Amino acid sequence: MEQPISVTRSNFNDWMVPVFAPANFIPVRGEGSRIWDQENKEYIDFAGGIAVNALGHAHPVAVNALTEQAKKLWHVGNGYTNEPVLRLAKQLTENTFADKVFFCNSGAEANEAALKLARKVGLDSGVAGKSGIVAFNNAFHGRTLFTVSAGGQPKYSQDFAPLPNGINHVAFNDLEAAKAVINEQTCAVIVEPIQGEGGVIPADIEFLKGLRALCDQFGALLIFDEVQTGVGRTGALYAYMNSGVIPDVLTTAKALGGGFPVGAMLTTDKFAPHFSVGTHGTTYGGNPLASAVAGAVFEFINTPEVLEGVKHRYQYFLDALNALNAEHQIFEEIRGQGLLIGCELKAEYAGKAKDITTWAGEEGLLALIAGPNVVRFTPSLIIPEQDIDEGIARLKRALAKLAK
Numbered sequence: 001m002e003q004p005i006s007v008t009r010s011n012f013n014d015w016m017v018p019v020f021a022p023a024n025f026i027p028v029r030g031e032g033s034r035i036w037d038q039e040n041k042e043y044i045d046f047a048g049g050i051a052v053n054a055l056g057h058a059h060p061v062a063v064n065a066l067t068e069q070a071k072k073l074w075h076v077g078n079g080y081t082n083e084p085v086l087r088l089a090k091q092l093t094e095n096t097f098a099d100k101v102f103f104c105n106s107g108a109e110a111n112e113a114a115l116k117l118a119r120k121v122g123l124d125s126g127v128a129g130k131s132g133i134v135a136f137n138n139a140f141h142g143r144t145l146f147t148v149s150a151g152g153q154p155k156y157s158q159d160f161a162p163l164p165n166g167i168n169h170v171a172f173n174d175l176e177a178a179k180a181v182i183n184e185q186t187c188a189v190i191v192e193p194i195q196g197e198g199g200v201i202p203a204d205i206e207f208l209k210g211l212r213a214l215c216d217q218f219g220a221l222l223i224f225d226e227v228q229t230g231v232g233r234t235g236a237l238y239a240y241m242n243s244g245v246i247p248d249v250l251t252t253a254k255a256l257g258g259g260f261p262v263g264a265m266l267t268t269d270k271f272a273p274h275f276s277v278g279t280h281g282t283t284y285g286g287n288p289l290a291s292a293v294a295g296a297v298f299e300f301i302n303t304p305e306v307l308e309g310v311k312h313r314y315q316y317f318l319d320a321l322n323a324l325n326a327e328h329q330i331f332e333e334i335r336g337q338g339l340l341i342g343c344e345l346k347a348e349y350a351g352k353a354k355d356i357t358t359w360a361g362e363e364g365l366l367a368l369i370a371g372p373n374v375v376r377f378t379p380s381l382i383i384p385e386q387d388i389d390e391g392i393a394r395l396k397r398a399l400a401k402l403a404k
């Protein structure tokens with residue numbers, strides 16, 4: 001066989017549209033929570049592909065599901081349904097509040113579907129002008145024009161004006177502010193149970209309960225964006241299960257495919273019929289390959305052992321981070337739930353989160369940021385304790401560079 005052409009990190013700058021600034025090494029192989037780059041240098045993976053690689057890398061359950069399905073049927077188009085997608089829909093509806101599922105390929109597409117569904121339900125209600133969407137400052141819902149407009153970070157949307165209108169942003173965790181803008185013209189409220197990209201900030205349970213009550217009062221859909229918090233990330237199958245607040249629509253992606261692109265919008269029999277034949281669609285959504293992998297990943301994660309294991313690892317991680325912080329006094333607060341952990345830097349280190357992840361890379365650790373002041377960890381849900389220990393040791397060496 002011919003050798004593949006050799007490529008280097010500098011080729012990224014040669015050939016790629018520069019929306020990303022990737023690290024200066026190229027990962028080529030992974031196993032569990034470890035990754036190796038082109039030079040065969042090893043890294044501990046505390047990033048998990050941004051809360052995606054829930055079973056780590058090359059897990060046999062996911063590899064088998066993918067390769068078995070790859071030999072059978074990849075794609076037929078939505079003029080035909082297929083067995084893996086029906087099995088996955090059964091799993092998702094049997095294990096959540098939902099009765100119906102729409103499949104797509106990413107978190108943004110799942111949210112796009114949710115927001116479009118809400119607009120359609122609003123239209124069908126017959127209430128004039130029922131198209132208003134309430135969203136929150138600092139939220140992140142994806143990069144399509146609609147979802148980036150619903151997101152609460154103007155720096156991601158303002159360059160693409162004119163934006164879809166009718167979206168109102170208020171402060172997160174401020175129920176009074178939400179109350180002031182939710183009314184008869186509101187068709188949806190969209191919220192993350194834990195703001196991920198926005199800095200790993202959990203929603204207060206009273207806030208979510210209040211939003212639920214306001215949505216009931218004014219006939220608006222409550223949409224939980226669980227793209228980051230879903231599929232075991234918080235130690236519950238979905239984060240809404242921790243709060244007891246049940247949404248009308250839930251979006252899920254990231255960990256759902258364990259690294260294979262897939263997304264889904266879950267809803268109830270009350271709202272699903274508003275998306276009648278032809279009102280929305282997708283070419284790849286619900287394809288057999290993605291559905292087979294997601295089905296296997298979901299089945300593996302949705303067990304008491306794995307979900308309890310996430311809670312156990314959270315405590316283990318937290319203890320290690322607190323011990324590190326007691327020594328070095330770098331983090332103002334360490335917060336999150338399950339294996340979605342954010343470490344907010346003390347004021348004197350403000351703006352240094354990106355530098356810390358760069359130094360972590362030098363020390364052989366993959367880590368994330370969530371804004372300029374928060375270092376974020378979203379590792380595999382089954383990361384071994386010894387990999388946590390080794391990763392923390394490497395983090396400690398990276399943090400030593402900050403002190404200098």
Ligand SMILES: *Cc1c(COP(=O)(O)O)cnc(C)c1O
Pocket residue numbers: 105106107108109111140141142143192196197225226227228253254
């Ligand atoms: C990552 C993320 C998205 C966007 O998902 P993509 O797959 O990148 O489109 C949406 N919402 C939340 C909460 C996310 O974390």
